[in-house]
Amino acid sequence: MDGMWIWCSQLDTHGYNQTMMARRSFDLGACSSARLRISADTRYRLFINGEWVNDGPCRAWPEHYQYDILDVTPYLREGANELRVLVNYYGIGTFHQVPQQAGLLAHLEAELQDGESFSLATDSSWEATPVTAWISNTPKISIQMGPMEVIDARRMSELRWRPVRELHKAGDGPWKNLTARDVALLTRDPVSPVSLREINLVERRKGLTISFNIVRMLHPRQMEANRWISHAGVLVTCLTCPAPALVQLELEDTRLWLDGRERSAGDLELTAGEHLLLIAPKRHFSHDRVQSVRLQPEPGLALSDPLGEEGQGFWRLIRFDQVSDYAKTDMEPDPAREQELDVAYAEGLAQLGACADLSGLLEAHGTRLEPLPPGSLLVDPYPDFEQRRVVGDGASSVRLPAALMADNAACTLVHPDPTGDVELVYDLGVQRCGYWELDLVAQEGVVIDLAAVEYINRAGGIQHTGRNRNVMRCIAAEGRNHLLSMRRRSGRYLFLTIRNQTEPVRIRLLRVIESTYPVEEIGGFAASDPRLSEIWKISARTLKLCMEDAFVDCPLYEQTLWIGDARNEALYAYTAFGAPDIARRCIRLGGESTERYGMVGCQVPSCWDILLPAWSFLWTIGVWEHYLYTSDSDWLRHAWPWVMTNLRAAAEKSTDQGLFTGPYWNMFDWSGADQGHNTVVHNSMLAVGAVNAAVRGAELLEESADLAWLLEYRRQLITGIERLWQPERGAYPDSIHADGAVSSSICQHTSALALLYDIAPPERFDLLTSHLASPPEEMVRVGSPFSMQYIYEALEKVGRQELIIQSIHDNYLPMLEDGATTVWETFPGHSGDDRFPTRSHAHAWSSAPIHFLNRIVLGIYPEAAGGASCTISPRPCGLSWAEGSTATIHGPVRVRWSLRDAVMRLEVKAPAGVQWRFVSNPDLETIDVRVES
Numbered sequence: 021m022d023g024m025w026i027w028c029s030q031l032d033t034h035g036y037n038q039t040m041m042a043r044r045s046f047d048l049g050a051c052s053s054a055r056l057r058i059s060a061d062t063r064y065r066l067f068i069n070g071e072w073v074n075d076g077p078c079r080a081w082p083e084h085y086q087y088d089i090l091d092v093t094p095y096l097r098e099g100a101n102e103l104r105v106l107v108n109y110y111g112i113g114t115f116h117q118v119p120q121q122a123g124l125l126a127h128l129e130a131e132l133q134d135g136e137s138f139s140l141a142t143d144s145s146w147e148a149t150p151v152t153a154w155i156s157n158t159p160k161i162s163i164q165m166g167p168m169e170v171i172d173a174r175r176m177s178e179l180r181w182r183p184v185r186e187l188h189k190a191g192d193g194p195w196k197n198l199t200a201r202d203v204a205l206l207t208r209d210p211v212s213p214v215s216l217r218e219i220n221l222v223e224r225r226k227g228l229t230i231s232f233n234i235v236r237m238l239h240p241r242q243m244e245a246n247r248w249i250s251h252a253g254v255l256v257t258c259l260t261c262p263a264p265a266l267v268q269l270e271l272e273d274t275r276l277w278l279d280g281r282e283r284s285a286g287d288l289e290l291t292a293g294e295h296l297l298l299i300a301p302k303r304h305f306s307h308d309r310v311q312s313v314r315l316q317p318e319p320g321l322a323l324s325d326p327l328g329e330e331g332q333g334f335w336r337l338i339r340f341d342q343v344s345d346y347a348k349t350d351m352e353p354d355p356a357r358e359q360e361l362d363v364a365y366a367e368g369l370a371q372l373g374a375c376a377d378l379s380g381l382l383e384a385h386g387t388r389l390e391p392l393p394p395g396s397l398l399v400d401p402y403p404d405f406e407q408r409r410v411v412g413d414g415a416s417s418v419r420l421p422a423a424l425m426a427d428n429a430a431c432t433l434v435h436p437d438p439t440g441d442v443e444l445v446y447d448l449g450v451q452r453c454g455y456w457e458l459d460l461v462a463q464e465g466v467v468i469d470l471a472a473v474e475y476i477n478r479a480g481g482i483q484h485t486g487r488n489r490n491v492m493r494c495i496a497a498e499g500r501n502h503l504l505s506m507r508r509r510s511g512r513y514l515f516l517t518i519r520n521q522t523e524p525v526r527i528r529l530l531r532v533i534e535s536t537y538p539v540e541e542i543g544g545f546a547a548s549d550p551r552l553s554e555i556w557k558i559s560a561r562t563l564k565l566c567m568e569d570a571f572v573d574c575p576l577y578e579q580t581l582w583i584g585d586a587r588n589e590a591l592y593a594y595t596a597f598g599a600p601d602i603a604r605r606c607i608r609l610g611g612e613s614t615e616r617y618g619m620v621g622c623q624v625p626s627c628w629d630i631l632l633p634a635w636s637f638l639w640t641i642g643v644w645e646h647y648l649y650t651s652d653s654d655w656l657r658h659a660w661p662w663v664m665t666n667l668r669a670a671a672e673k674s675t676d677q678g679l680f681t682g683p684y685w686n687m688f689d690w691s692g693a694d695q696g697h698n699t700v701v702h703n704s705m706l707a708v709g710a711v712n713a714a715v716r717g718a719e720l721l722e723e724s725a726d727l728a729w730l731l732e733y734r735r736q737l738i739t740g741i742e743r744l745w746q747p748e749r750g751a752y753p754d755s756i757h758a759d760g761a762v763s764s765s766i767c768q769h770t771s772a773l774a775l776l777y778d779i780a781p782p783e784r785f786d787l788l789t790s791h792l793a794s795p796p797e798e799m800v801r802v803g804s805p806f807s808m809q810y811i812y813e814a815l816e817k818v819g820r821q822e823l824i825i826q827s828i829h830d831n832y833l834p835m836l837e838d839g840a841t842t843v844w845e846t847f848p849g850h851s852g853d854d855r856f857p858t859r860s861h862a863h864a865w866s867s868a869p870i871h872f873l874n875r876i877v878l879g880i881y882p883e884a885a886g887g888a889s890c891t892i893s894p895r896p897c898g899l900s901w902a903e904g905s906t907a908t909i910h911g912p913v914r915v916r917w918s919l920r921d922a923v924m925r926l927e928v929k930a931p932a933g934v935q936w937r938f939v940s941n942p943d944l945e946t947i948d949v950r951v952e953s
Contacts, residue, residue, distance in 0.1 A: 023141030054130035059087035078569035113627025120194035213446035221440035227316030280376030472511025510575035537567035566864035611662030618669035640710035651886030678740030691803030805866035
């Protein structure tokens with residue numbers, strides 16, 4: 021790829037949340053074909069001749085960066101053309117990217133109808149301008165995601181075009197090994213709300229809000245999203261109150277001291293005069309990156325610089341020597357050092373908080389006060405939504421509220437109301453994920469807030485998104501405003517709130533441009549019990565929402581490629597959609613993480629460096645399953661070095677007894693299992709599962725040396741695990757403690773994994789199966805749909821498929837009864853909040869019904885790699901008919917059966933190249949099966 025990495029000459033290439041627009045005009049003859057290669061750090065939006073073409077790039081490690089290849093032939097025209105690219109550089113770490121430096125790279129190649137060729141690449145001939153309409157000093161949406169969007173449309177006229185700055189040649193710079201995108205481009209499907217839910221008047225919140233990110237102040241160039249980075253800093257200001265006042269104090273992850281006394285949230289009495297105000301993060305170490313204080317209402321409060329200097333703002337920062345500088349980015353925690361820092365921070369806060377007035381603070385700590393870095397205080401609209409208070413019915417203020425749901429010339433007219441701000445709540449019908457679009461006419465300065473949630477309970481309780489600031493704010497320019505977010509967001513219910521309004525606002529259009537992986541709906545399932553059909557449908561809908569440029573955990577809260585989630589989701593996609601390219605991409609990103617971690621990272625690419633070993637082992641299993649679906653031995657050979665690197669690194673972390681051990685995040689499930697230790701038994705069991713998969717790969721690839729090593733490592737693992745078997749309890753313990761003590765806790769997980777991966781001897785199978793069917797009272801149960809997948813796999817292996825179907829009924833029917841259109845992160849009753857049944861209402865690790873309904877009820881079991889052969893062995897499970905299909909790389913295998921008077925009529929259709937055979941099972945012993953094809 022030719023060209024230069026470029027950036028706007030007026031902007032810092034390492035600044036936080038920087039946005040620029042680059043452009044290039046050119047003349048072109050009649051064009052027969054054209055393609056554009058394009059990439060950016062961190063996000064780009066491409067326009068050609070004013071038409072929106074694409075957003076990108078896909079997530080990638082900087083050591084293996086990628087560019088998009090776009091067929092732009094339809095967008096070009098004979099004569100004058102223009103490329104424009106809007107680029108946003110995050111300047112901060114996420115769970116999706118590892119930003120390096122702001123930059124844009126593009127290369128256009130065209131074939132002309134006269135036989136000539138045309139080429140144009142980013143270089144010094146381009147122009148660029150800062151786009152200050154995208155406000156830079158906003159908080160991150162969440163620790164996993166990039167900065168919030170606050171768009172001031174009044175600034176769109178502030179474009180200062182200058183020649184760009186050339187940064188690096190295409191092959192140079194911090195982005196290495198540039199390769200083409202290896203997954204399909206995402207969709208752009210406009211979706212409008214299906215109904216108006218309500219119109220409210222909400223309180224006009226007036227007050228003093230202070231939001232900040234102390235980590236970015238202390239570590240401005242640190243590209244991280246880690247927990248173990250210091251938050252140790254204090255902000256200091258002088259607060260003047262003109263008269264005695266009672267205000268409501270709101271605190272978010274913040275501690276506050278006023279005149280030497282720490283104050284908590286709630287009523288706060290302010291006396292007239294000057295007060296010393298100190299605020300600090302609530303925790304020294306945390307994933308939380310936004311601290312906020314709000315005083316409401318604002319009774320004429322004024323802030324002033326503690327040092328009385330002009331032009332320095334109102335705030336000063338106090339650091340703590342050594343404590344504030346701590347930024348641990350490797351994976352292994354240092355509990356002793358971190359506890360020492362916690363103590364030092366607490367002692368330092370106590371000293372500062374005891375200062376009763378400004379003179380005392382200056383006398384004791386005056387030399388420590390320093391100015392805040394520019395842009396440290398944040399513009400954060402989220403509290404205005406989360407803390408909203410309905411004060412009346414707003415229906416009389418709105419004319420034609422349904423008009424904005426259609427893309428036509430009708431408009432929704434919103435009049436100002438003296439009682440409060442007008443809020444319109446729309447239902448998208450189902451959860452969506454994509455870009456928010458709004459087209460309206462308003463007076464200058466009107467504030468439009470768009471927010472979304474997944475769930476509103478039957479009592480009208482709104483489940484706010486907490487640590488995810490799922491809000492976008494737009495400040496209108498005079499006249500028509502067309503607003504389109506650069507961030508993909510998710511939710512079912514849209515809240516549109518009009519603030520700072522004195523004249524009517526006309527809203528022509530509100531919709532979501534849904535953007536997900538372009539699935540082909542190959543698989544399917546329907547049955548005489550419509551509830552099972554609906555469970556399959558909402559499971560597939562959830563999976564689609566969690567398919568982006570990689571499998572992700574959920575479309576709202578994180579949008580993160582968690583490697584363990586991806587293993588499950590790939591299995592479900594193989595049945596429903598195929599989509600081997602997205603599974604292969606997840607394998608690649610995981611494999612490339614071994615360059616950093618030795619073992620495969622748990623969420624990649626990411627600025628949170630941590631190992632979750634269970635996910636590392638599941639990645640290896642996923643590699644083999646990709647081969648089983650595709651029969652692509654070339655890809656398996658490509659991935660093989662990663663497989664062996666992962667397992668050899670794991671083997672180095674062994675106890676004297678051969679068990680896997682390490683100071684990592686040793687979780688497998690959200691349950692009460694005793695897993696907070698270095699040596700956790702489920703990790704060694706999953707390591708066996710990974711080795712089993714690798715053994716099959718080594719045999720196929722004829723890697724004899726690796727095969728011998730794998731078999732020996734498997735022997736060591738199983739020997740170590742079997743030493744822990746407790747015959748008196750009939751179970752494996754959860755873990756070994758640091759002092760060598762064997763855990764007193766036992767759990768379902770180890771029984772399932774011992775069955776699934778052939779760890780336990782066959783004579784123990786019945787006992788272990790009973791743990792899955794009816795666990796003893798003292799045994800910890802599975803806590804999430806994610807790990808239930810492994811219970812189901814074990815039950816299927818031992819022939820107890822009826823228990824899987826019963827579990828699907830028990831755990832998923834309550835979701836349907838609650839009106840769910842997607843499957844939840846946790847099973848009903850496990851959320852810990854009586855008001856809401858789960859945190860995430862769309863979590864594809866819960867889409868197991870896709871996989872098991874097709875395998876059990878339809879009886880479609882692929883046997884050979886690539887689905888070249890399969891067995892058909894349906895189980896009626898109390899149904900009178902069922903039909904559906906399972907994807908293979910050759911096409912769908914379709915099954916339909918009906919059952920009447922102990923006669924089953926079975927129809928099977930398989931694509932060319934797929935052999936199938938009927939196999940009976942115990943559920944069919946009393947049934948006359950008549951096979952048709």
